[in-house]
Amino acid sequence: MIMYRLFFLTCIVFLANSVTYGAPSxxxxxxxxxxxxxxxxxxxxxxxxxxDSTSLFPEDAKKFPLLGYVRNxxxxxxxxxxxxxxxxxxDTGPTKALKQIAAVGVKTVIIKKDNSLPALQEKxxxxxxxxxxxGKGKSLLDEMQIDIDALSYAKQHLSDSAKRTPPKxxxxxxxxxxxxxxAGNTTSAHTVIEEAGAINALAQYKGWEKLSPESALKxxxxxxxxxxxxxxxxxxxxxxxxFKYTRAVKNKxxxxxxxxxxxxxxxxxxxxxxxxxxxxxxxxxLPAGYKFRxxxxxxxxxxx
Numbered sequence: 001m002i003m004y005r006l007f008f009l010t011c012i013v014f015l016a017n018s019v020t021y022g023a024p025s026x027x028x029x030x031x032x033x034x035x036x037x038x039x040x041x042x043x044x045x046x047x048x049x050x051x052d053s054t055s056l057f058p059e060d061a062k063k064f065p066l067l068g069y070v071r072n073x074x075x076x077x078x079x080x081x082x083x084x085x086x087x088x089x090x091d092t093g094p095t096k097a098l099k100q101i102a103a104v105g106v107k108t109v110i111i112k113k114d115n116s117l118p119a120l121q122e123k124x125x126x127x128x129x130x131x132x133x134x135g136k137g138k139s140l141l142d143e144m145q146i147d148i149d150a151l152s153y154a155k156q157h158l159s160d161s162a163k164r165t166p167p168k169x170x171x172x173x174x175x176x177x178x179x180x181x182x183a184g185n186t187t188s189a190h191t192v193i194e195e196a197g198a199i200n201a202l203a204q205y206k207g208w209e210k211l212s213p214e215s216a217l218k219x220x221x222x223x224x225x226x227x228x229x230x231x232x233x234x235x236x237x238x239x240x241x242x243f244k245y246t247r248a249v250k251n252k253x254x255x256x257x258x259x260x261x262x263x264x265x266x267x268x269x270x271x272x273x274x275x276x277x278x279x280x281x282x283x284x285x286l287p288a289g290y291k292f293r294x295x296x297x298x299x300x301x302x303x304x
Contacts (some may be wrong), residue, residue, distance in 0.1 A: 011247060014140075016149070020140050023030060023220070025063065025083075025084050025085035025087075025107065025130065025131065026047055027047065027049045027081070027083045027084045027085070028047045028049060028083060028084075028085045028086075028087055028131075029048075029050045029051075029067055029078050029081055029083040029086045029087070030048055030050070030051045030052065030055060030067075030088070031051075031057045031067060031070045031073050031087070031088035031089060031092040032052065032054060032055070032070055032087075032088055032089030032091075032092060033052075033054040033056060033057065033070075033260060033264055033266065034089065034120075034123070034264050034266035035055075035087055035089060035111070035123075035127065036048070036051050036055035036061050036126050037055075037057050037058070037061075037090070037139075037194040037264065037266035037267060037268070038123070038156075038267060039122055039127065039131070040058055040060075040061065040265055041140050041266075041267045042127070042128060042131065042133055042136045042137065042140060043133075043136060044131050044133060044136075044228070045060070045061075047131070048058070048061075048064055048303075049064070049082070049083055050064050050065040050066065050067050050077070050078065050081045050083070051064045051065075051066065051067065051080040052066065052067045052070045052092075053066055053068065053069050053070070054069070054070050054193070054261055055285070057260055057261075057264070057266070058266075062227060063259060065077070065080075065081060065247075067081075070088070070089060070091055070092055071091055071092070071093050071094070072093065072094060072097075072099070073086075073088075073092060073093070073097055073098075073101075075097045075100045075101055078101055078106070078108055078193065079101065079104070079106070081186050082108065083106055084107060085099055085106070085107045085108075085109065085130070086102075086106055086108045086109070087109050087127070087130065088108075088110045088111070088152055089109065089110070089111060090110065090112045090113065090114075092110055093295060095292050100196060101261075101285075102298075104123065104134035105255070106194030108130070109130060111123050111126060111127070114155050115188035115191050115263075115265045116191055116194065116265075117148060117269075119265075120144075120265050120266075120269060120270075121141055121144070123265075124137055124140055124141055124267070125137055125141070126128070126162050128140075132205060140201065140267060141303070143267075143293075144267055144270055146268035146290070146293075147271045147273070147274055148263065150189070150274050150286050150287055150290050151195060151196075151270065151273060151277070151289070153285070153286065153287045154197065154277055154281075154284050154285050154286055155197045157285040158197050158285070166197060166198050166199045166219045167198045167199070167222040167223050167280050167281065167285075168198070168199045168200075168201045168219075168220075168222045168223070168247070169193045169196075169198045169200060169201060169213070169221060169222065169223045169224075169225060169280055170182055170200075170201040170202060170216075170219060170224050170225070171183040171189040171190075171193060171200070171224075171225045171226075171227070172224065172225065172226045172227065172229070172237075173189075173208055173227050174227070174260075175226065175236050175237065175240065178202075178240060179210055179211075179230075180210070180211045180240065180242055180243075181193065181208050181209065181210050181211070182201075182202050182208070182209055182211050182216075183200065183202060183208060183209075184200070184202045184203065184204070184206050184207055184208065184209050185202075185203050185204075185205070185206055185207075186206050187198065187207060187208060188251065188263040189225075189262075189263060190203065191225075191301075192262055192269070192272070192273050192276060193276075193280075196273050196274075196276045196277040196279065196280060196281075197274045197277060197284075198223070198277075198280050201219045201220075201221040202211065212242075213240075213241040213242045215235055215245075216240075216242035216243060216246070217242065217245060217246065217298055219246075220247055220250075221246055221247065221248045221280070222246075222247050222248060222253060222280075223248050223253045223254075223255070223280045224237055224243065224246070224248040224249070224254045225255050225256070225257060225276070225279070225280070226254070226255070226256045226257075227257065227258075227259040227263070228256045233254060233255075233256045234249075234252065234254045237249060237254050238244055238254075253280075255278070255279045255280075257272070257275070257276065262276060267294070268294040271292055271293065274286070274290075274292075275292065
């Protein structure tokens with residue numbers, strides 16, 4: 001029965017795309033939260049017909065039918081929406097599913113960009129071109145440039161101080177079950193720490209690393225950032241033998257920040273990095289008149 005339905009849906013999609021393939025995409029299935037956010041910021045969300053489970057911002061995006069998780073999209077789920085474009089991030093998969101979707105005539109575009117600010121700018125330009133709204137893409141890039149310029153300004157002023165030692169930051173993905181997992185290099189967290197003018201305490205490790213109490217104490221970070229929305233982050237971190245005697249805990253330099261906001265590498269990420277900078281530096285100089293403009297979810301625990 002499932003195979004019959006899939007065949008039926010395949011026929012429908014093939015026929016639809018035989019007519020509309022060359023036209024600008026009007027029915028877009030999205031796999032990747034940053035792409036969904038970009039399409040919203042371009043004002044083209046009316047073209048979206050379905051999203052994956054990582055598409056959590058803006059809140060309105062949750063109303064769309066789900067395609068599954070970005071790494072495990074459902075072929076039947078995509079085809080049932082009769083899209084003329086499947087637009088996905090680099091980790092969209094599995095490959096077999098993408099080949100099946102493309103084979104029946106659904107234009108499939110996977111944006112292979114790393115998590116960096118230049119790549120984010122290129123991603124916005126590519127999406128705007130695919131949607132035929134280059135002007136809107138340019139406007140979004142111009143708005144985002146305000147945050148990128150603020151970062152450059154702050155880092156330049158920080159580097160002018162000969163006495164300055166960049167803070168050492170430990171970024172924790174989770175504290176679940178008392179087994180903290182921290183960001184090494186090749187992670188998006190490593191990128192944002194460096195963009196904020198700091199040093200990743202775990203830069204010598206690749207990917208995400210589970211920390212033992214001994215290894216965590218040796219790192220002795222100046223600042224701890226936790227990807228968590230809880231309001232008792234300081235208590236959670238302080239309760240672990242991993243961090244109890246670190247400078248970060250002693251100085252109550254423990255903060256929490258929403259992961260999608262900071263690590264999603266969508267239009268809000270440059271602002272999120274600026275905000276990260278204000279957390280981890282005692283003084284993070286910003287241009288006169290700079291204001292946070294985008295919706296975000298950040299909670300500081302420094303005053304606990």
